[in-house]
Amino acid sequence: MTESVEYQLAPEVLSLSNRRSYIELNARARATQLLDPGTFHELLDPFDRVESPWLPLQGIVPQSDDGCVVAKGRIDGKPAVVIAMEGKFQGGSIGEVCGMKMAMAFALARQDNEKGIPTRAVLSLESGGVRLQEANIGELVIAEIYAELVALRRHIPVIVVIAGSTGCFGGMSLAAGLASYVVMTRQARLSMNGPEVIELEAGVEELDASNKPFIWGYCGGAQRFAAGAADVLVEDDAEEITNAVKALFRQGQPAQLRSDKYDQYIAFLSALDTSRQWTAEEICKAWKEGAK
């Protein structure tokens, strides 16, 4: 005979089971999530059939949104545009179409702001960098994205969300560097050169790309947050991420843009002993000491 046992779940376990993952959402669902309920309106949606003209020439099936969803709507009741990249299409690579969608979305938001409509922008990034099948046009378009991002952030904060699991590399890591604020999960990675590329270029003694704990240790969300490269560290919880974005917009413009902190970064770099490699902990410590 067995006795029935009533299980008491601890509150943190309960909250975990009620959590809705953001990482598991596709780009369109992410944009819907970040916008106020019922306000999602996609621009250049898949039925407009604006696809990469370059991929079919190389025997690669294009996607009707080119891996980038642009949606107008509202955040916290205020006009907003969300640009969400789909990491599962061509590794979240930037080609001509998805890159121009992004740049134009920033341009339209800037024009709104110039007319007195305070359209805010969120960029949800999953990107391996430029799309090598569209190489040089991808580079030109990435330059346009930067130009428009820098012009827009003068008016209103531009928030980058990096959740994973693709992470944010190459050209889009620089877009994150240009953002007014960066929100990351622990699962997310943010780095200019991917670990495989560094191993390839500099050798395994420089960086072992198969050492996953080490990789997340230097470019994962927790480390980037601790060392000043991200503003908010969140759990992989769609609601928590949405609330973090809202809270940052309420905060308004940052006191100083990260890309304007040249004196602080020069002091930080000058204090480091570059004759040897460092641990992630040493970098955090050096950054915190410099911030004092």
Add this chain to the structure above:
Amino acid sequence: MSAIVTSRGRKWFEALSGSDGKHAPGPGSLLIADGVLGKEKVAYIALAPDPLSRFPRARAAEVGVEEGWYGTKALHQVIEADRNGVKRPIITVVDSKNQAYGRREEMVGIHLAGAAIIAAYAEARMAGHPVIALIVGRAVSGSFLALCGQANEMIAFDDPEVLIHAMYKDAAARITRRTVEELDKLSEKIVPMAYDIKSFNKLGGLFRLVDVAAPDAPSEATAAQVKAVLERIPNVKARLAGAAGVGEGSRSYVGQ
């Protein structure tokens, strides 16, 4: 101690600016000097190899963390100095291998250093400085984005050594799982993948190509030729003629 390694970028920087570009306390790879174009002051910037760099992965004219952050500071100093006056043209002489690929660089966030110099060029352009990229050698990947991408105009030498691309051919072949021969064949029909400067020009990214004799050895004549090309760029020309400015530095085809 001196260890000057010459490069096309360094030679053209020196030929155009008349200076060795040394400035304390930045890294030896970052060359900065004022020069004269027409009768007006212009700022010249370039990257050159520095075998003594503190960062061992940034010794061959790569855009590294020091190059990015010190370059950013230098650009902000130019913007600040000209805040209430004539906005001097900023001419970047580009011959930079790529961004620095290294563990130290990623640890300290090279993406931030790259973003910062991009933002500084963009801010200079929006403040009304004519921003020009003169590509005399390599502008690959992060070098292109950091040094050229925010220019009002890009000018490149019409020369086989000039290379603008997302990635060097052997690495691109490995990553896209193709052979170099396959890549070459694809570039014949897919212009954005091609490695020659004439194909890049077809994409519409360049103001113009310049045919310079002996580009590895600038002479007085070729330096004068290049200066004459720079002087004829419309917004530079307007600035040299004493025009106060052309308003917010507009560029490209986005949002106009």
